[in-house]
Amino acid sequence: MTKYWFTCKVKYVRHDAEGAEVKATESFVLDAYNYTEAESRMTGICEQEGIRPFEIVQITKSNLVEVIRFEDTDQWFKVKIALTSLDEKAGKEKESYQHILLSAKDVRDAYDKVRQHMSKVGVGFVIPSVIFQKITEVFPLEEEGGSHALHGTPDLAAEPADV
Numbered sequence: 001m002t003k004y005w006f007t008c009k010v011k012y013v014r015h016d017a018e019g020a021e022v023k024a025t026e027s028f029v030l031d032a033y034n035y036t037e038a039e040s041r042m043t044g045i046c047e048q049e050g051i052r053p054f055e056i057v058q059i060t061k062s063n064l065v066e067v068i069r070f071e072d073t074d075q076w077f078k079v080k081i082a083l084t085s086l087d088e089k090a091g092k093e094k095e096s097y098q099h100i101l102l103s104a105k106d107v108r109d110a111y112d113k114v115r116q117h118m119s120k121v122g123v124g125f126v127i128p129s130v131i132f133q134k135i136t137e138v139f140p141l142e143e144e145g146g147s148h149a150l151h152g153t154p155d156l157a158a159e160p161a162d163v
Helices: 033-047 107-119 154-158
Strands: 004-015 021-032 053-063 063-067 076-087 092-103 124-134 135-140
Touching: 004 033, 021 033, 021 063, 033 053, 076 107, 092 107, 107 124
Parallel strands: 021 135, 063 092
Antiparallel strands: 004 021, 004 053, 076 092, 076 124
């Protein structure tokens, strides 16, 4: 089975600094095999985080192929990557698109991190867009087990950007 990334919107009532009740709708991203598992995981996460009462108002399967978390920031950016390959039969270049979600300080930082990440792939690519996403938190299953792939590679964070 293939895992997918889902965006879940949750409505709930929270208390602000003065103690007043404020209605909030927040987006969370998590991975699951299907919508049922995504809803079940989101329910468990809300209960674990102490978000009560809550209502899951939307679950959408996203087109993300990878999520990379860097510990130095909690802002999320969706990066569209155009991969270029050569169609040997037709003798023409083909473009295919992939989307990566990653945490970064700003648009430039997101661009630089993706550029460094993709330079290791060895395929021609262009980054046509970097868009800020209003995401509260990302909950990958592998993160609970300490998967290093979701935290960014240490050498990537340490290397200066070569633009």
